[in-house]
Amino acid sequence: MDYEIVIGLEVHCQLLTETKIFCGCSTNFGNPPNENTCPVCTGMPGALPVLNRKVVDFAVRAGLATNCDITQSSIFARKNYFYPDLPKGYQISQFELPVCVGGYLDIEVEGEQKRIGITRIHMEEDAGKLVHPEHEYGVSFVDYNRACVPLIEIVSEPDMRGAAEAVAYLKAMRNIMVYLEVCDGNMEEGSFRCDANISLRRWGAPEFGTRAELKNMNSFRNVQRAIEYEVERQRDILDGGGSVVQETRLWNVDRGISISMRGKEDAHDYRYFPDPDLLPIVIEDAWIDEVRENLPELPVARHQRFVADYGIPVVDADVLTADHNVADYFEAVVKLYAQPKAIANWIMVELMKFLNDDKISITKCPVTPQGLAELLGLIEDGTISGKIGKQVFAQMYSSADNDPRQIVENQGLAQMSDTGELISMVDEVLAASPDKVKEYQGGKTKMLGFFVGQIMKKSKGQANPQMVNELIKERIG
Numbered sequence: 001m002d003y004e005i006v007i008g009l010e011v012h013c014q015l016l017t018e019t020k021i022f023c024g025c026s027t028n029f030g031n032p033p034n035e036n037t038c039p040v041c042t043g044m045p046g047a048l049p050v051l052n053r054k055v056v057d058f059a060v061r062a063g064l065a066t067n068c069d070i071t072q073s074s075i076f077a078r079k080n081y082f083y084p085d086l087p088k089g090y091q092i093s094q095f096e097l098p099v100c101v102g103g104y105l106d107i108e109v110e111g112e113q114k115r116i117g118i119t120r121i122h123m124e125e126d127a128g129k130l131v132h133p134e135h136e137y138g139v140s141f142v143d144y145n146r147a148c149v150p151l152i153e154i155v156s157e158p159d160m161r162g163a164a165e166a167v168a169y170l171k172a173m174r175n176i177m178v179y180l181e182v183c184d185g186n187m188e189e190g191s192f193r194c195d196a197n198i199s200l201r202r203w204g205a206p207e208f209g210t211r212a213e214l215k216n217m218n219s220f221r222n223v224q225r226a227i228e229y230e231v232e233r234q235r236d237i238l239d240g241g242g243s244v245v246q247e248t249r250l251w252n253v254d255r256g257i258s259i260s261m262r263g264k265e266d267a268h269d270y271r272y273f274p275d276p277d278l279l280p281i282v283i284e285d286a287w288i289d290e291v292r293e294n295l296p297e298l299p300v301a302r303h304q305r306f307v308a309d310y311g312i313p314v315v316d317a318d319v320l321t322a323d324h325n326v327a328d329y330f331e332a333v334v335k336l337y338a339q340p341k342a343i344a345n346w347i348m349v350e351l352m353k354f355l356n357d358d359k360i361s362i363t364k365c366p367v368t369p370q371g372l373a374e375l376l377g378l379i380e381d382g383t384i385s386g387k388i389g390k391q392v393f394a395q396m397y398s399s400a401d402n403d404p405r406q407i408v409e410n411q412g413l414a415q416m417s418d419t420g421e422l423i424s425m426v427d428e429v430l431a432a433s434p435d436k437v438k439e440y441q442g443g444k445t446k447m448l449g450f451f452v453g454q455i456m457k458k459s460k461g462q463a464n465p466q467m468v469n470e471l472i473k474e475r476i477g
């Protein structure tokens, strides 16, 4: 039978604040276990939370960037459940009055635009982390460094109709949060993570089917695979006359399957109630205006500007704006050397190859925008060929030497543009292949490429190919 796939996503973003949401402890990742803790974030009796203003700031920023309305008076609620990584026995979250509501995000899948509704964005604290050491059977540790680290949860409407749309939405959302500098977007470390609610319904059916919630997908690739797997699993159940159970399932990356974790609870299972330790959050117009005025240029706008102002192809703009650091780097080079398309090519082909091999961000690239601009200038004015340029680039990268002119000089890499020297080389090559010269003169103009190739080889790539071309034509044309 044919079904319509219905997907809604819950995205958790860990916020880039220096301190936690309700205390002054550091949010730094990777510190020794339980170093970033105090009576508040370890849930000691009587310890009182104090809201970090920056968290509200970031939530409003995220809300405005995703076209939400800002709730000017919202409250925190207690979400009650027991788990050893949650020292208070409840999580401080938002329930009835979240800070942002009713937004949307436009995505593009296979050239088609689609608008995905955003139900709400709320602020909450993260839980701690349980550590189960591999070689100590029967022992578990708890690390509360992450307890009370601020999160926003962005809940979408069930508007997505397949894995591709879900991945497109997630990529767009991640990109926006990184551009806003509210979240580092690191999926492996879990600072950007998502849960997917998936159900199937028969085409035309008015009601949604029973949904299963998928967790533990730490890359876009895994989101795609997990959703595809879940759709097939539910299709098999429904086709076999069974019914889907409402539950939470964990994606197992290694086995490529999902496993039932627990029956999915409904909101009322958590006994939400307003947190009596925290005052309502009041966000006045002036605060919202201030955040709005300071919003950075968002990915879609930057993409459009790159195409319009720099005249680069859409596919290039896709790559360059996918990471705002890459976009910044590109623009820094363009400021020094006004050939956007050439710069785009160098960044996308040469530079990214090196960065990918070393798995480092462009912010740590040893070749500075200035260095790249100078290198491109040397190629353009004919000092070196494009081929030698790649060699010089590799040296600049490995030695962090950003003076390409000096490298070219020290190693004698400058292009041979001395006519006398070139003429003798051309004559030598022509004299060595009299048959081919005859063929050329007999009309086989393709031979020209052969001669140029020979001379380039002889000069170790340093002959100026344009001059070589002209000289050959001059002598035997």
Ligand SMILES: [Zn+2]
Pocket: 020, 023, 024, 025, 036, 037, 038, 039, 040, 041, 042, 148
């Ligand atoms: Zn603390």
